[in-house]
Amino acid sequence: MRAPNIRWPWVWLVLVCWPLLGWSAEPTLRATGDLGVIIERGAGRVVIVNTSSNSIVQRVEGLGDLSHASVVFSRDQRYAYVFGRDGGLSKVDLLRGTLDKRIVQGGNSIGGAVSQNGKLVAVANYEPGGLKVFSADTLELVADIPAAYGDGKLSKVVGIADLPGDRFIYSLFDADQLWIADVRDPKAPKVEKFSNIGKSPYDGLVTPDGRYYLAGLFGEDGIAMLDTWQLQQDVQRILANYGKGEEKLPVYKMPHLRGWAVAGHHAYLPAIGRHEVLIADTLNWKETGRIAVRGQPVFVVARPDGRQVWVNFAFPDNGYVQVIDTLTGQIVQTLEPGKAVLHLEFTPRGEAVWISARDDNKVVVYDTASFAKLAELAVESPSGIFFTARAHRIGF
Amino acid sequence: MKILLVLGFASMCLSTAAIAQESPTPSPERTRELVRMVRQDCGSCHGLTLRGGLGPALLPENLRDRPPAGLKYTILLGRPGTAMPPWQPFMSEAEADWMVAQLLRGFPEETK
Numbered sequence: 104m105r106a107p108n109i110r111w112p113w114v115w116l117v118l119v120c121w122p123l124l125g126w127s128a129e130p131t132l133r134a135t136g137d138l139g140v141i142i143e144r145g146a147g148r149v150v151i152v153n154t155s156s157n158s159i160v161q162r163v164e165g166l167g168d169l170s171h172a173s174v175v176f177s178r179d180q181r182y183a184y185v186f187g188r189d190g191g192l193s194k195v196d197l198l199r200g201t202l203d204k205r206i207v208q209g210g211n212s213i214g215g216a217v218s219q220n221g222k223l224v225a226v227a228n229y230e231p232g233g234l235k236v237f238s239a240d241t242l243e244l245v246a247d248i249p250a251a252y253g254d255g256k257l258s259k260v261v262g263i264a265d266l267p268g269d270r271f272i273y274s275l276f277d278a279d280q281l282w283i284a285d286v287r288d289p290k291a292p293k294v295e296k297f298s299n300i301g302k303s304p305y306d307g308l309v310t311p312d313g314r315y316y317l318a319g320l321f322g323e324d325g326i327a328m329l330d331t332w333q334l335q336q337d338v339q340r341i342l343a344n345y346g347k348g349e350e351k352l353p354v355y356k357m358p359h360l361r362g363w364a365v366a367g368h369h370a371y372l373p374a375i376g377r378h379e380v381l382i383a384d385t386l387n388w389k390e391t392g393r394i395a396v397r398g399q400p401v402f403v404v405a406r407p408d409g410r411q412v413w414v415n416f417a418f419p420d421n422g423y424v425q426v427i428d429t430l431t432g433q434i435v436q437t438l439e440p441g442k443a444v445l446h447l448e449f450t451p452r453g454e455a456v457w458i459s460a461r462d463d464n465k466v467v468v469y470d471t472a473s474f475a476k477l478a479e480l481a482v483e484s485p486s487g488i489f490f491t492a493r494a495h496r497i498g499f
Numbered sequence: 500m501k502i503l504l505v506l507g508f509a510s511m512c513l514s515t516a517a518i519a520q521e522s523p524t525p526s527p528e529r530t531r532e533l534v535r536m537v538r539q540d541c542g543s544c545h546g547l548t549l550r551g552g553l554g555p556a557l558l559p560e561n562l563r564d565r566p567p568a569g570l571k572y573t574i575l576l577g578r579p580g581t582a583m584p585p586w587q588p589f590m591s592e593a594e595a596d597w598m599v600a601q602l603l604r605g606f607p608e609e610t611k
Contacts (some may be wrong), residue, residue: 118556145538145547145609150596187544211551229552259553276553303582305553321582353577353584356543357553419589443539461539484539 133154135180135197139448139468140489141459142172142185143483149174149185151197151481154457154490157468157478161200165280167191167207173214173487176494177239179222183489184239186212192226192241201212204242208235216265216499225263225271232257234271235284243498245289248371252278262307262318262360264498265329269309274318276302281307281318281329281338300327300338309358309498310385311372317341319360321375329387341388342372342381349375356417362498363449364410366429373400380414380427392432397423403444405429407453407470415444415458424458436474440467445485451492459485525594531596531610537611538604544582549606552583559605570599 137155147167151160157295167171168189175184182203185193190209196201204375210230217239225236236246250258258275266272269287281300285293302322309316309331318327326348329337331340358373365371365385372381374393380403382392398420405412412427428438441460449456455477458467468478468484493499515571527534538547544554555561562570574595577585601607 168546168548168550169543171552188548188550188552211546213552261553305582353583354582355540357582462535 108337123400124473125199126177128180133198134341135491138180138197138493139488140174140183140185140195140197141457141482141488142169142460142486144172144360144445144486145484146170146468147187148483149183149195150455150480150485151175151200152194152415152466152480156482157455159480159482159497163200163202164192164317165202166205171213171486171487173482174489174493175224175499176440176489177215177225178217178492180494183491184215184217184224184238184280186215186226188212190228190230192224192237192242206237208237208244214260214263215336216263216271217494218265218271218286219267219497220269223289223308225265225284225286225482227260227273228379229259229386230276232259232275234260234263234282235272235275236284236289236292239264245312246286248282248284248292248294250278250282251327252280254484261305264309264362264386265305265313266309266316267313267497270327272331274300274307276303276305277306277436283334284330295334297329297338301325301340306360308362308364310365310384311497313497315385315388317360317370317372319358319375321354321357321373321448324375326372326383330480342383342390345374345379345381345393346377351444352378352399354417355398355419356399356401356421358403361402361404362496363405363407363411364403366405369429371403371405371429372410373403375399376393376437380412382432386486387456390419393433395435396427396434404449406449406456407451411435412420413456414445418443421445438469440469441465446488447485451479451490457488459488461485472483522591523597525597529568530592533590533598534607534609536589537598537606549602557602557606559603567599567603570602570605571595574598 145352148164165188170188183195193205209228212228217228224239233249258277261276270285272283281297283295301320304318305321307318316329325340325343328341368385369381373414380394384391398416414425424438428435437444441459442462445459447458466482546552549557575587577583
């Protein structure tokens with residue numbers, strides 16, 4: 104008879120707590136379209152950031168050696184694939200803020216790309232020189248394509264980009280070659296090779312339409328260009344002899360090329376060893392002008408609408424960022440965001456730009472119309488900044 | 500001619516020995532700057548951990564067999580025909596000597 108009296112408190116407890124349990128179990132839903140990651144270069148860590156609130160979401164650790172790390176995103180914009188200097192390939196879950204998977208796939212990698220169908224991640228390796236292709240889901244190796252040339256030496260691979268048709272295009276730094284790997288059937292990749300493209304290609308890009316591939320040449324004045332719609336035309340040399348035989352200045356940092364050097368129908372490209380940005384018309388690939396800038400350009404990046412092109416510089420001018428108005432071809436702004444500016448990234452539609460200042464341990468956000476500083480985030484030795492909008496662009 | 504060569508070699512050995520002995524340590528502030536320069540700016544080609552990148556690895560085992568004077572002049576004057584630029588505008592010879600000595604024994608990490 105006393106038993107029911109003992110049970111009553113339990114019933115009450117359950118009745119009181121039930122709605123609380125229910126509410127707390129309701130997940131907070133969010134999307135990833137306004138997220139991105141910033142590399143904390145020395146700490147082996149990435150910072151997940153939100154570009155709507157200009158804030159840090161959280162940090163993810165344990166990614167190894169991230170000097171010169173680069174990032175591509177899964178097609179659903181949930182995962183960031185981070186390529187590290189130690190050959191590490193890390194898959195970071197932006198929603199959970201966790202390291203989903205990590206493999207060490209080579210000795211030294213420089214970057215990568217995601218296939219058009221989103222199913223494959225390709226990694227360009229310096230050591231051992233070549234391309235490795237992985238399942239984007241599981242990071243299982245599906246294809247290994249050594250960059251062998253001459254009598255079997257392996258070349259460092261640079262300038263990788265995706266092409267339509269689940270192909271990857273890249274350059275061989277040591278072999279002066281350009282390769283296109285078709286991995287639609289990963290078990291039997293088909294590789295098309297182009298030789299003598301120019302001395303020491305150091306990086307490459309495809310235009311936003313996926314048609315033209317440009318490889319910057321370190322060893323000579325000029326750029327190698329391939330029309331991937333008309334491969335039979337072979338690699339052409341454009342902007343040849345832009346230095347006009349003048350002695351080059353020493354280069355303290357290699358420039359980087361990515362697809363957003365293209366604004367309207369013009370490509371804005373760094374001139375190696377010169378304080379100049381070269382302009383080429385993408386309709387005929389003739390030089391249409393050049394703009395004198397503060398130092399040796401490293402990144403030359405068009406705002407998504409193409410109205411402005413922002414430029415940062417190699418040591419010792421790496422405290423400056425300059426803005427070119429593409430309508431007038433004039434420099435309209437010179438900013439000093441901080442010490443050792445390494446990278447800049449526009450928000451998806453370009454109203455703001457995020458700039459990393461390595462030696463000031465900060466990332467500065469600017470309004471691109473007024474050049475007003477919108478925010479400053481504390482980030483340790485920041486280098487690359489990558490927003491998820493890259494997931495849906497060819498060449499990223 | 501032979502004598503000249505011998506003399507040249509001897510003076511190189513002497514200067515090598517001098518490097519190993521002397522290479523005075525720069526001031527703590529300058530040391531921090533130089534360590535940062537090697538780790539970050541050299542690191543953009545040679546890797547932050549100096550295990551190599553577009554440029555070769557710079558760990559003691561990679562450099563052991565190279566004459567220190569040669570390493571010093573590679574730093575100061577660069578290597579024409581390669582991507583290695585001359586760093587002479589940004590450091591003194593003594594600082595380059597110090598840098599080579601540190602590279603040969605394992606370069607220090609940056610202090611925070």
